[in-house]
Amino acid sequence: MRFAARVEVLLRPGIADPEGATIERALPALGFHDVHQVRAGRSFRFEVDAADELTARRRAEDLARQLLANPVIEDSELVLTVQAPAGEPS
Amino acid sequence: MRFAARVEVLLRPGIADPEGATIERALPALGFHDVHQVRAGRSFRFEVDAADELTARRRAEDLARQLLANPVIEDSELVLTVQAPAGEPS
Numbered sequence: 001m002r003f004a005a006r007v008e009v010l011l012r013p014g015i016a017d018p019e020g021a022t023i024e025r026a027l028p029a030l031g032f033h034d035v036h037q038v039r040a041g042r043s044f045r046f047e048v049d050a051a052d053e054l055t056a057r058r059r060a061e062d063l064a065r066q067l068l069a070n071p072v073i074e075d076s077e078l079v080l081t082v083q084a085p086a087g088e089p090s
Numbered sequence: 091m092r093f094a095a096r097v098e099v100l101l102r103p104g105i106a107d108p109e110g111a112t113i114e115r116a117l118p119a120l121g122f123h124d125v126h127q128v129r130a131g132r133s134f135r136f137e138v139d140a141a142d143e144l145t146a147r148r149r150a151e152d153l154a155r156q157l158l159a160n161p162v163i164e165d166s167e168l169v170l171t172v173q174a175p176a177g178e179p180s
Contacts (some may be wrong), residue, residue, distance in 0.1 A: 006098075008098070009133070010133065020134075023134075023157065023158075024136075027157075030156070032149070032152075032153055034138055034139040035136050035137065035139075035149065035150075035153060036137045036139070037136055038134065039134065039135045040132065040134055041132070041133040041134070042130065042131070042132055042133055043098045043099070043100065043130070043131040043132055043133040044113075044129065044131070045128070045129045045131070046125050046126065046128040046129070047125065047127045048124055049126070050124060059122070059124060059125065062122075063117075063122055066120070067116070067120065067122075
């Protein structure tokens, strides 16, 4: 089966976020007085081939932890969906 | 009311994604033979104060288009959720 994975990588709470802070400082001058608490992160999408959802989830979490996020300063969040059921051409 | 917005900014289909390609090339050597189609993007979270969800959505979409994404090469996707109902301290 083929699964579609989306991983969002965000700085852990308490870690300085200069990109988010810079965007937030620029907002009032651009007319966005109603927007606060801007945090910037990274997003990844990929496909995982696996026999079942549990395996796919474990592989995607391993990948996120080892390659996509820096676990010292970042948290990652995974959303996994079935893309092609077993038996269909992937 | 206060709304929590999450914006995912990804390169449009067909636009070269060197970061995603670099990650994907590294995967087999790291044991991830089962992962394909890696795409890298950016993720933003922020809060919007607005009278109702429609207004909040419009403001968040304006912000994403004007500041977060480059509409020539990027698509943005918004997820909006109510964070604090009217009347509660925001």
